[in-house]
Structures are given as C-alpha cells and as structure tokens.
Amino acid sequence: xxxxxxxxxxxxxxxxxxxxxxxxxxxxxxxxxxxxxxxxxxxxxxxxxxxxxxxxxxxxxxxxxxxxxxxxxxxxxxxxxxxxxxxxxxxxxxxxxxxxxxxxxxxxxxxxxxxxxxxxxxxxxxxxxxxxxxxxxxxxxxxxxxxxxxxxxxxxxxxxxxxxxxxxxxxxxxxxxxxxxxxxxxxxxxxxxxxxxxxxxxxxxxxxxxxxxxxxxxxxxxxxxxxxxxxxxxxxxxxxxxxxxxxxxxxxxxxxxxxxxxxxxxxxxxxxxxxxxxxxxxxxxxxxxxxxxxxxxxxxxxxxxxxxxxxxxxxxxxxxxxxxxxxxxxxxxxxxxxxxxxxxxxxxxxxxxxxxxxxxxxxxxxxxxxxxxxxxxxxxxxxxx
Ligand code: FAD
Numbered sequence: 001x002x003x004x005x006x007x008x009x010x011x012x013x014x015x016x017x018x019x020x021x022x023x024x025x026x027x028x029x030x031x032x033x034x035x036x037x038x039x040x041x042x043x044x045x046x047x048x049x050x051x052x053x054x055x056x057x058x059x060x061x062x063x064x065x066x067x068x069x070x071x072x073x074x075x076x077x078x079x080x081x082x083x084x085x086x087x088x089x090x091x092x093x094x095x096x097x098x099x100x101x102x103x104x105x106x107x108x109x110x111x112x113x114x115x116x117x118x119x120x121x122x123x124x125x126x127x128x129x130x131x132x133x134x135x136x137x138x139x140x141x142x143x144x145x146x147x148x149x150x151x152x153x154x155x156x157x158x159x160x161x162x163x164x165x166x167x168x169x170x171x172x173x174x175x176x177x178x179x180x181x182x183x184x185x186x187x188x189x190x191x192x193x194x195x196x197x198x199x200x201x202x203x204x205x206x207x208x209x210x211x212x213x214x215x216x217x218x219x220x221x222x223x224x225x226x227x228x229x230x231x232x233x234x235x236x237x238x239x240x241x242x243x244x245x246x247x248x249x250x251x252x253x254x255x256x257x258x259x260x261x262x263x264x265x266x267x268x269x270x271x272x273x274x275x276x277x278x279x280x281x282x283x284x285x286x287x288x289x290x291x292x293x294x295x296x297x298x299x300x301x302x303x304x305x306x307x308x309x310x311x312x313x314x315x316x317x318x319x320x321x322x323x324x325x326x327x328x329x330x331x332x333x334x335x336x337x338x339x340x341x342x343x344x345x346x347x348x349x350x351x352x353x354x355x356x357x358x359x360x361x362x363x364x365x366x367x368x369x370x371x372x373x374x375x376x377x378x379x380x381x382x383x384x385x
C-alpha cells in the first residue's frame with residue numbers, strides 16, 4: 001500500500017511516521033522549501049504525548065519538554081496570585097505529563113524520526129482526483145503522483161479541503177491577536193517550573209517553560225483584524241496594550257526580541273462532519289482548525305495520525321472502509337475540541353466582559369480541581385485514553 005501525504009507539518013509528519021510504522025509506503029510532499037513553524041512553541045498535553053510515545057518518540061520528547069509542574073493565574077495589575085496549584089493530580093490521573101516544547105525542535109524531531117530524505121520539499125499540491133483503484137495528485141510544478149490513498153495534511157488553508165467537502169470553507173476571525181516567542185528564563189518574572197498567566201481587561205500574558213532554560217511567552221489582545229502592526233512595532237505595541245500591567249509583565253516586554261516574535265491573528269473554522277472522500281482523508285488543521293485556547297490543535301493532529309494508522313492496520317474491508325472508520329472515530333472528537341476552544345476563547349478574551357469578569361472572580365476560588373477536571377476530560381477523550 002502506498003500513501004501520499006501532502007503537508008509536512010505536525011500532522012503530516014505524525015501521519016507519515018504512523019503509516020510507515022505499520023508498513024505502508026509513504027511520501028510526504030511539502031509546499032515550502034524550508035518549514036518555518038508559525039509559532040515559537042506548543043504545549044503538548046498528555047493526549048498528544050501519548051500519541052508521540054506510541055509513535056516511538058517518548059525519550060526524545062522528554063528531552064525537549066519543559067518542567068511544567070504548577071499552574072498559576074495572577075492579577076494583571078496587582079500581581080496577586082489568583083490561584084496556584086500543582087499539575088501532579090492531572091499527571092497521576094491520566095498517566096502522562098504535559099510537555100511544552102519549542103516548535104522548531106518538535107519539527108526537527110518529527111523530521112528526523114520519519115527521515116528527512118523521504119520529504120519532497122517545494123511540492124505544493126494543487127489538485128487531487130479519484131482513480132478506479134487509487135488517487136492522483138497534481139503539484140504546482142506540474143508533477144503528478146499516484147498512490148492508493150492520500151492524506152491531506154496541508155494545514156488550515158488546505159488546498160484539498162474543498163475537494164473533500166465539495167464546498168469552500170471560511171476561516172472565522174476569533175477576535176484577538178497573539179504574539180509569541182521564546183526568552184531566557186528569569187525567575188524574577190515567574191517560577192521556572194510553572195505555567196504562569198496574568199489576566200485582565202480580556203487580555204492575557206502567559207509563560208511556559210520549555211527545555212534549554214527558556215520560557216515560551218505569549219500575549220493575547222482582543223483587537224480588530226488587519227491592523228498595520230509588525231515585528232518593528234511589536235515592543236511599542238505591547239507596551240501600549242499592557243500599560244499599567246504588573247512589573248513582571250513590563251520586564252518581559254523589555255526582554256523580548258521583537259525580531260523573532262510572531263504576531264498572529266487567531267482564526268478557526270466552523271467544524272464539519274466530513275473528513276474523508278473516497279481514498280482521500282483530511283488530517284490536522286486541514287480537517288479541524290481551532291483557536292489555540294485549549295492547546296489542542298497539534299495534539300488533535302497527532303491523535304488523527306494514530307487513529308488513521310490503527311484503522312488502516314486493523315481493518316480488512318479495504319482502504320475506503322478504513323478511512324470511513326477513521327472519519328467515524330474522529331469527526332465528533334475534533335468538533336468537540338474546536339467548540340470547546342471557541343468557548344474558552346470567548347471567556348478569556350472578553351467576548352462578554354461580564355462573563356470574563358465572573359471568570360476572574362472564580363479564579364480566586366479555584367483550588368485546581370475544576371480546571372484539572374476539565375483538562376482531564378479533554379485528555380482522556382483521546383484515542384489512547
Ligand atoms: P500545519 O502545522 O499548518 O502544517 C501544514 C503544512 O502543510 C505546512 O508545512 C505547509 O507549508 C504545508 N502545506 C500547505 N499547503 C500545502 C499544499 N498545498 N501542498 C503541500 N503542502 C502544503 N496546538 C497544540 O496542540 N498545543 C498548543 O499549545 C498550540 N498552540 C498554538 C498557538 C498558536 C498561536 C497557534 C496559531 C496554534 C497553536 N496550536 C497548538 C495549533 C497547532 O499549531 C496546529 O494545530 C498544528 O500546527 C496543525 O498541524 P498541521 O500539520 O495540521 O498544520
């Protein structure tokens with residue numbers, strides 16, 4: 001059996017590793033010549049970690065993950081601790097740790113595990129068609145490739161999604177801008193073993209430890225789409241948006257390197273039930289584009305990869321049947337994640353400030369039990385429990 005995988009991001013490479021692991025011949029076609037991930041880092045929650053473990057990367061991942069042992073929310077102005085609790089009860093109940101990792105290192109780990117030589121860079125897929133016993137993909141440079149099946153892991157702007165769905169989809173602006181990057185850990189700003197978040201005014205500032213003594217930082221601000229802001233204005237923009245915020249936030253803004261910061265207008269896509277057409281399956285953001293508010297987009301792509309391998313390996317009624325089973329196992333799960341993230345996004349970013357203020361008040365009463373129960377539910381809903 002031979003599979004074409006379009007897209008060499010988290011989803012495409014996870015799928016390639018998963019299929020290779022179960023004996024399927026694969027080739028990854030990646031549009032760009034050099035992959036530059038859109039963000040600085042990513043939190044891989046235990047459901048994603050279990051998938052990467054299943055794909056044989058357990059030890060490598062442990063080297064990349066930051067020591068995130070506690071979680072804390074702080075008041076934006078006064079810097080008071082609203083709540084602080086250990087993540088250990090979560091780890092104990094789900095059987096795995098979360099790992100915040102630098103994206104470039106995650107990407108390198110996936111590429112190295114799959115084999116860099118098996119990725120065709122600079123190959124942008126533009127069309128797919130069904131054959132009587134397979135699929136044919138056409139690339140921008142005119143190359144044509146045929147295989148038994150095709151996995152479209154070409155991200156949120158997927159070129160093949162319209163073919164699978166039979167219609168176009170629109171990306172929905174979630175109402176806020178996210179700046180993110182990496183900075184050397186400074187314990188005067190926040191503890192090195194903690195996910196620290198300052199919240200207020202519908203905005204947030206967050207720090208997570210990744211390996212190599214670095215914090216992954218991000219700033220979220222509800223803003224209109226399309227503002228003329230870029231790296232050159234980033235420090236001044238953040239100073240303006242976070243004027244009056246606590247001293248550690250000001251120190252963080254002073255330390256960031258604007259030339260490596262990412263500024264992203266956050267979008268998602270209304271979830272849909274179709275992930276498969278014939279021998280073509282959508283995977284990762286191509287099949288479910290979510291806001292990052294519960295940190296599950298990449299984890300869900302890893303879950304897709306594992307379920308795809310399981311269904312192709314363990315069913316004998318043919319490829320179309322196996323892909324239908326993949327869709328049946330994934331459609332509800334990914335829809336749920338997109339909608340959960342959207343709900344969390346609105347509360348965090350002040351879609352209704354009264355509700356957001358009520359959440360700030362609740363944080364002062366939070367013991368960790370409710371937050372961790374929500375995370376646990378999301379995590380154990382994954383394919384590996
Ligand atoms: P992508 O990573 O977008 O990869 C798609 C690949 O396909 C790219 O390499 C692209 O070049 C290639 N491509 C595109 N078009 C074509 C084409 N026509 N032909 C061939 N190749 C093509 N997720 C988490 O799990 N945890 C987090 O903490 C988290 N934080 C996030 C923070 C931010 C600010 C954002 C924006 C997202 C976050 N996510 C997080 C989500 C996560 O980044 C995505 O869900 C994940 O990258 C999806 O992987 P993918 O491989 O499906 O898509």
